[in-house]
Amino acid sequence: xxxxxxxxxxxxxxxxxxxxxxxxxxxxxxxxxxxxxxxxxxxxxxxxxxxxxxxxxxxxxxxxxxxxxxxxxxxxxxxxxxxxxxxxxxxxxxxxxxxxxxxxxxxxxxxxxxxxxxxxxxxxxxxxxxxxxxxxxxxxxxxxxxxxxxxxxxxxxxxxxxxxxxxxxxxxxxxxxxxxxxxxxxxxxxxxxxxxxxxxxxxxxxxxxxxxxxxxxxxxxxxxxxxxxxxxxxxxxxxxxxxxxxxxxxxxxxxxxxxxxxxxxxxxxxxxxxxxxxxxxxxxxxxxxxxxxxxxxxxxxxxxxxxxxxxxxxxxxxxxxxxxxxxxxxxxxxxxxxxxxxxxxxxxxxxxxxxxxxxxxxxxxxxxxxxxxxxxxxxxxxxxxxxxxxxxxxxxxxxxxxxxxxxxxxxxxxxxxxxxxxxxxxxxxxxxxxxxxxxxxxxxxxxxxxxx
Amino acid sequence: xxxxxxxxxxxxxxxxxxxxxxxxxxxxxxxxxxxxxxxxxxxxxxxxxxxxxxxxxxxxxxxxxxxxxxxxxxxxxxxxxxxxxxxxxxxxxxxxxxxxxxxxxxxxxxxxxxxxxxxxxxxxxxxxxxxxxxxxxxxxxxxxxxxxxxxxxxxxxxxxxxxxxxxxxxxxxxxxxxxxxxxxxxxxxxxxxxxxxxxxxxxxxxxxxxxxxxxxxxxxxxxxxxxxxxxxxxxxxxxxxxxxxxxxxxxxxxxxxxxxxxxxxxxxxxxxxxxxxxxxxxxxxxxxxxxxxxxxxxxxxxxxxxxxxxxxxxxxxxxxxxxxxxxxxxxxxxxxxxxxxxxxxxxxxxxxxxxxxxxxxxxxxxxxxxxxxxxxxxxxxxxxxxxxxxxxxxxxxxxxxxxxxxxxxxxxxxxxxxxxxxxxxxxxxxxxxxxxxxxxxxxxxxxxxxxx
Numbered sequence: 001x002x003x004x005x006x007x008x009x010x011x012x013x014x015x016x017x018x019x020x021x022x023x024x025x026x027x028x029x030x031x032x033x034x035x036x037x038x039x040x041x042x043x044x045x046x047x048x049x050x051x052x053x054x055x056x057x058x059x060x061x062x063x064x065x066x067x068x069x070x071x072x073x074x075x076x077x078x079x080x081x082x083x084x085x086x087x088x089x090x091x092x093x094x095x096x097x098x099x100x101x102x103x104x105x106x107x108x109x110x111x112x113x114x115x116x117x118x119x120x121x122x123x124x125x126x127x128x129x130x131x132x133x134x135x136x137x138x139x140x141x142x143x144x145x146x147x148x149x150x151x152x153x154x155x156x157x158x159x160x161x162x163x164x165x166x167x168x169x170x171x172x173x174x175x176x177x178x179x180x181x182x183x184x185x186x187x188x189x190x191x192x193x194x195x196x197x198x199x200x201x202x203x204x205x206x207x208x209x210x211x212x213x214x215x216x217x218x219x220x221x222x223x224x225x226x227x228x229x230x231x232x233x234x235x236x237x238x239x240x241x242x243x244x245x246x247x248x249x250x251x252x253x254x255x256x257x258x259x260x261x262x263x264x265x266x267x268x269x270x271x272x273x274x275x276x277x278x279x280x281x282x283x284x285x286x287x288x289x290x291x292x293x294x295x296x297x298x299x300x301x302x303x304x305x306x307x308x309x310x311x312x313x314x315x316x317x318x319x320x321x322x323x324x325x326x327x328x329x330x331x332x333x334x335x336x337x338x339x340x341x342x343x344x345x346x347x348x349x350x351x352x353x354x355x356x357x358x359x360x361x362x363x364x365x366x367x368x369x370x371x372x373x374x375x376x377x378x379x380x381x382x383x384x385x386x387x388x389x390x391x392x393x394x395x396x397x398x399x400x401x402x403x404x405x406x407x408x409x410x411x412x413x414x415x416x417x418x419x420x421x422x423x424x425x426x427x428x429x430x431x432x433x434x435x436x437x438x439x440x441x442x443x444x445x446x447x448x449x450x451x452x
Numbered sequence: 453x454x455x456x457x458x459x460x461x462x463x464x465x466x467x468x469x470x471x472x473x474x475x476x477x478x479x480x481x482x483x484x485x486x487x488x489x490x491x492x493x494x495x496x497x498x499x500x501x502x503x504x505x506x507x508x509x510x511x512x513x514x515x516x517x518x519x520x521x522x523x524x525x526x527x528x529x530x531x532x533x534x535x536x537x538x539x540x541x542x543x544x545x546x547x548x549x550x551x552x553x554x555x556x557x558x559x560x561x562x563x564x565x566x567x568x569x570x571x572x573x574x575x576x577x578x579x580x581x582x583x584x585x586x587x588x589x590x591x592x593x594x595x596x597x598x599x600x601x602x603x604x605x606x607x608x609x610x611x612x613x614x615x616x617x618x619x620x621x622x623x624x625x626x627x628x629x630x631x632x633x634x635x636x637x638x639x640x641x642x643x644x645x646x647x648x649x650x651x652x653x654x655x656x657x658x659x660x661x662x663x664x665x666x667x668x669x670x671x672x673x674x675x676x677x678x679x680x681x682x683x684x685x686x687x688x689x690x691x692x693x694x695x696x697x698x699x700x701x702x703x704x705x706x707x708x709x710x711x712x713x714x715x716x717x718x719x720x721x722x723x724x725x726x727x728x729x730x731x732x733x734x735x736x737x738x739x740x741x742x743x744x745x746x747x748x749x750x751x752x753x754x755x756x757x758x759x760x761x762x763x764x765x766x767x768x769x770x771x772x773x774x775x776x777x778x779x780x781x782x783x784x785x786x787x788x789x790x791x792x793x794x795x796x797x798x799x800x801x802x803x804x805x806x807x808x809x810x811x812x813x814x815x816x817x818x819x820x821x822x823x824x825x826x827x828x829x830x831x832x833x834x835x836x837x838x839x840x841x842x843x844x845x846x847x848x849x850x851x852x853x854x855x856x857x858x859x860x861x862x863x864x865x866x867x868x869x870x871x872x873x874x875x876x877x878x879x880x881x882x883x884x885x886x887x888x889x890x891x892x893x894x895x896x897x898x899x900x901x902x903x904x
Contacts, residue, residue, distance in 0.1 A: 023629070023636065030629035034661055036541070036572050060560060062659045072636035076622060076661040079568035085537035086572045089488070105561065108512060108592040116531035120488050120538045139655035140560040170528060177475070177482035182750045184475065184524035203591035207514045209486055209528040298634040 007383050007418045008270055008390025008432055010055045010097065010239070011046040013398060015039050016073035018276060020305055020360040021296035022397040023073035032398060033077040036086065041399055043087045046094055049406035050420050052431050053095030053126060054087070055219075055239070055392060056080040060104055061136035072301065081113050088121035095428030097126035097219050097237070102159035103152050104132055104141045107200055110159065111166035114216045115208035123212030123427035126237065127163075128219040129230075131156050133334040135312060149332050153226035155199045160218065160234050162202050165193040167215035169205030171439045191441050213427035214437040223251070223336030232258030236434050237270045239392050241340060241364045248273050248387035268434060270389040273382070274365030276396055277375055279404040286369045293396055294357050302356030309341045309363055321353040340364045361396045372412040380418060459835050459870045460722055460842025460884055462507045462549065462691070463498040465850060467491050468525035470728060472757055472812040473748035474849035475525035484850060485529040488538065493851055495539045498546055501858035502872050504883050505547030505578060506539070507671075507691070507844060508532040512556055513588035524753065533565050540573035547880030549578035549671050549689070554611035555604050556584055556593045559652055562611070563618035566668045567660035575664030575879035578689065579615075580671040581682075583608050585786040587764060601784050605678035607651045612670065612686050614654050617645040619667035621657030623891045643893050665879035666889040675703070675788030684710030688886050689722045691844050693792060693817045700725050700839035720886060722841040725834065726817030728848055729827055731856040738821045745848055746809050754808030761793045761815055773805040792816045813848045824864040832870060 016023055016033035023030055032038045046054050062075050080098035088096060096117065100110055110127070118125035131152035138146035147155070174189035193204030220235040222228055231238050232255055242248035256266035278293075280286030299321065307314045311331035319326065325345040330338055341364060345355045361367045368375050382388040395401030413419035425431055468475055468485035475482055484490045498506050514527050532550035540548060548569065552562055562579070570577035583604035590598035599607070626641035645656030672687035674680055683690050684707055694700035708718035730745075732738030751773065759766045763783035771778065777797040782790055793816060797807045813819045820827050834840040847853030865871035877883055 021634075024631045024634060026631075030631060031627070034571060040541070059659060062657060072634075075637055075642070076659055078571060079564045079660065082533060082537040082565055082568040082572060085534040086541050089492070089538050089542060104558065106556065106593055109557065109561075112531045113534055116534040119486060119530060120534060136655075139653075141558055142653045144653075175483070179476045179478075179482060182473075182476060182524075182748075182753070185527055190527070201591075201594045201596075203588075205514060207511060207528055208531065296634075301634070 004417065006420055006433075007379065007413060008272060009049075009051045009419070010053050010272055010390070010392035011042075011049070011051045011402065012055045012057070012274065012392050012394045013039075013042045013046065013402060014056060014074060015042070015077060015398065017397040017401070018362055018394040019293050019396040020301050021293055021298070024296040025293060025397040027400040028397050030073075033073050033075075036078075036083075038399065039078070039083060040087060040090060042402060043091050043094060045399060045402050045406055047091050049402075049410050050423060051094060051393075052390070053097045053428060054084070055097040055128065056083070056099060057128070058099035058101070058130070059134070059137065060101055060132055061134055061140050081117055084125070085117050085120055088117065088124065093124075093423040093426060093431065095124045095126055095217070095431065096121060097128050097217070099128040099130050101130055101132040101137075102156040103147065104137060107159050107162035107202055108166065108206070111163040111206050112208055114163075115167060115206060115211070118211035118213065118216045119208065123429070125211070126217035126219050126428055128221065128239070129156060129160055129235070130221070133332075135333070146332055149224070149335060150226060153222075153230055157230055157233070158197045158199045160230075162193060162195050162197070162200050164215070165195055165440075166202070166204050166206040167210065168440045169193070170209040171442050172210055172214075175209070189441070210439070213429040214439070217428050217432065217434060223340075227336065228255060228258060231255065232264075232269070233262050235269060237272060237432065240271060240273050241337070241366070242273050242387075243340075243344060243364075243366055245382055245385065245387045248382060249385065252386050252388065270432060270434075272390045272392045273388050274362060274392045274394050275379070276362035276365050276367045276394040277401075277405060277409065278361075278367070278369040278396060279375060279408050280371060281408070283370055283374065286371065290361075290369045294360065297357060297360050302353065302360065305360065305363070306341070306352065306356050309337055309359065311338050316352065319352065322351045325350070325352055325355055337364060362394045365394055372408045375409055376412045376416065376418070379413070380416065383418065456869065458872055458885075459831065459865060460724060461501075461503045461871070462505050462724055462842070462844035463494075463501070463503045463854065464507045464509070464726065464844050464846045465491075465494045465498065465854060466508060466526060467494070467529060467850065469849040469853070470814055470846045471745050471848040472753050472808075473745055473750070476748040477745060477849040479852040480849050482525075485525050485527075488530075488535075490851065491530070491535060492539060492542060494854060495543050495546060497851060497854050497858055499543050501854075501862050502875060503546060503845075504842070505549045505880060506536070507549040507580065508535070508551060509580070510551035510553070510582070511586070511589065512553055512584055513586055513592050533569055536577070537569050537572055540569065540576065545576075545875040545878060545883065547576045547578055547669070547883065548573060549580050549669070551580040551582050553582055553584040553589075554608040555599065556589060559611050559614035559618065559654055560658070563615040563658050564660055566615075567619060567658060567663070570663035570665065570668045571660065575881070577663070578669035578671050578880055580673065580691070581608060581612055581687070582673070585784075587785070598784055601676070601787060602678060605674075605682055609682055609685070610649045610651045612682075614645060614647050614649070614652050616667070617647055617892075618654070618656050618658040619662065620892045621645070622661040623894050624662055624666075627661070641893070662891065665881040666891070669880050669884065669886060675792075679788065680707060680710060683707065684716075684721070685714050687721060689724060689884065692723060692725050693789070693815075694725050694839075695796060695816075695818055697834055697837065697839045700834060701837065704838050704840065722884060722886075724842045724844045725840050726814060726844045726846050727831070728814035728817050728819045728846040729853075729857060729861065730813075730819070730821040730848060731827060731860050732823060733860070735822055735826065738823065742813075742821045746812065749809065749812050754805065754812065757812065757815070758793070758804065758808050761789055761811065763790050768804065771804065774803045777802070777804055777807055789816060814846045817846055824860045827861055828864045828868065828870070831865070832868065835870065
């Protein structure tokens with residue numbers, strides 16, 4: 001009997017909230033970004049809502065001088081992997097998807113910290129692979145300017161390859177731990193990576209063993225051609241930003257087709273668009289929540305947000321905010337997001353002010369305002385029509401925005417049979433319905449035996 | 453009224469145990485190195501014993517092929533910072549001193565993960581600064597051979613300097629979080645590092661704020677001339693390995709004199725030699741515990757241990773283990789440890805077998821075998837006579853070796869008034885009696901005001 005396909009849910013919960021003005025909301029703790037207690041509460045709420053995973057983005061800099069993209073409240077916070085390690089023993093089923101950079105870390109260190117989080121959490125870790133697309137980050141890592149987009153993606157592909165090799169250093173039955181003979185492990189089941197590539201030379205083995213889910217789930221959010229290629233080749237979960245079902249469908253079908261092209265089962269790569277929900281028992285209540293947060297946006301934060309999302313070079317000093325968005329030169333930064341913002345401005349005929357108000361809640365992710373029924377109608381439509389395998393939920397402010405979703409939207413999803421009523425398993429892979437990744441050396445040995 | 457000087461205690465507790473054969477001990481869980489539950493129990497035991505801090509060393513490789521230095525049981529384990537993050541919310545007063553490498557990490561990443569651990573733990577983090585002295589690690593980070601000893605120490609000094617600058621990015625009163633005006637922070641109290649040096653170019657600011665203890669405690673274990681210089685200039689705690697009081701005194705006096713030479717208060721740099729205790733209610737019981745573990749050492753593990761401790765190049769294949777240690781060429785690795793091992797062999801006239809049995813418990817740290825009274829007599833002697841400000845305790849096997857210390861030695865230390873009976877504070881600095889490090893920019897502003 002085939003399992004009914006279920007919606008997967010990520011919870012994208014930076015302690016400072018998603019909306020630019022989130023921290024000014026009366027229900028938000030003003031120090032949320034640096035409050036461990038708030039993050040613990042968020043993890044527990046997400047687990048109460050049976051979310052698959054807690055997700056955190058990451059930056060290797062703060063924007064400074066030109067303002068703070070995403071709102072001042074995010075100027076300082078926790079590093080995601082250390083934060084998730086601390087939350088792991090205080091939760092049981094929730095996955096933890098942390099972002100880390102292939103451009104500014106070494107594969108041995110990346111492999112190690114995620115493998116360690118995966119062991120600590122009993123197999124609930126995921127790695128959101130990013131190339132880090134800001135000049136500000138480059139300036140924190142010995143560079144005068146960042147590497148070109150294409151270079152970053154080539155390095156990323158090799159970085160992921162090395163990390164996955166390192167994660168296979170120990171076969172799952174490598175450990176004997178035989179006190180009588182003194183044999184702790186079977187040396188035939190421990191493997192160096194012996195990687196020599198264009199960007200990295202890494203011998204291995206890693207000094208961390210595999211976890212209950214084999215290795216962390218690979219997550220990506222690439223939208224450009226390079227990004228889609230990398231994601232289709234290696235990712236198991238893809239986050240994406242769309243304003244409408246038709247672009248979501250184009251992306252969904254393209255990713256699944258590319259995955260097939262790499263010989264992969266397209267069901268093993270889950271496409272999850274971001275959704276920023278304002279939820280009311282009546283539509284007017286939802287609208288009121290939206291308007292309330294919009295009214296809290298400072299002009300300077302709106303300007304800084306647009307600057308950040310368009311590549312960091314746009315100077316709006318003295319420009320009429322009630323006029324149209326001027327042309328912006330593309331940069332080597334996050335190309336797909338730059339294009340998305342332009343598209344939102346043009347298709348809607350937005351003024352600069354209308355544009356920043358529109359993207360203030362989720363920086364280009366889909367914002368839905370309505371009753372639980374209205375919101376689930378949309379999610380179901382996308383889910384049933386090749387727009388999504390699940391959604392990454394971005395509550396505009398915290399913790400109440402998350403509590404609204406758990407108390408109002410989750411029950412409606414469950415009522416329609418679209419979402420779980422209890423966790424299926426203990427590991428992130430089990431809950432996401434992703435296969436256990438067999439150790440490459442075990443596969444090779446079996447193939448060699450079969451050929452004999 | 454001056455506070456009576458108290459002994460500081462670190463607990464150096466790798467889950468696999470310190471002794472080469474620890475994992476074979478009937479009381480050791482064989483999977484201790486990868487068991488989160490064991491590490492949690494150890495942290496809770498250390499806190500019950502009122503230890504200042506849980507300490508973990510670190511390697512960026514496993515020795516492979518030539519055997520595993522320190523015992524096979526350490527072939528795989530946790531990365532220290534992720535492990536300590538997970539333990540922090542499950543403890544209240546215990547400090548966490550994690551090791552991280554200045555050679556194979558970037559300062560922005562180092563600063564960030566330790567600042568994050570420091571926030572999560574409420575100001576209980578410490579960073580043990582190491583340069584990572586193995587060829588195997590170099591091979592995991594794009595190198596064919598490791599950088600020379602002097603190069604590593606120069607890079608280390610600059611790395612620490614950058615990290616400390618980054619930790620001062622936010623003054624302690626930088627955050628306004630004023631919901632009414634929308635001012636989240638005071639830009640005059642956020643500072644870039646603007647570092648341009650020989651090894652690093654880092655603009656900053658860091659995107660993590662300071663913690664309740666200002667910033668993590670800086671710890672080092674350098675014993676060579678380069679190492680002592682770096683430690684005296686920057687460290688607040690120094691771990692060290694000595695077999696006898698006279699060499700401990702030479703080290704202690706030298707470090708304090710060097711610290712004075714840097715204009716530092718010598719009381720703000722705590723010297724803590726390692727001690728590996730075998731504890732019995734009677735001396736015979738202690739001796740029995742020692743002999744039991746010694747009997748569990750496999751010859752191959754003993755040989756691998758000596759190879760590792762002497763720089764990784766010594767081939768003892770076919771050499772008579774009951775003969776003397778052959779000459780060993782010094783390498784670019786951990787020079788001071790190589791010299792210490794040679795000295796132990798020569799001064800005691802040890803055969804190879806006697807040598808590895810002697811260093812099996814703690815790799816050159818001081819091993820004491822006796823009753824609580826005998827052990828505390830030694831600790832008190834070192835503490836009162838310029839040999840030590842405290843000790844880093846290396847229980848030979850776990851968890852019972854630690855429990856012995858907490859139940860038998862700690863009460864005797866307390867009875868003599870040498871050790872606390874309750875934690876003095878909530879941060880690691882408060883408990884160690886180290887001063888709160890003022891933010892450099894606040895100091896500068898005050899100086900500028902005073903000069904007006």
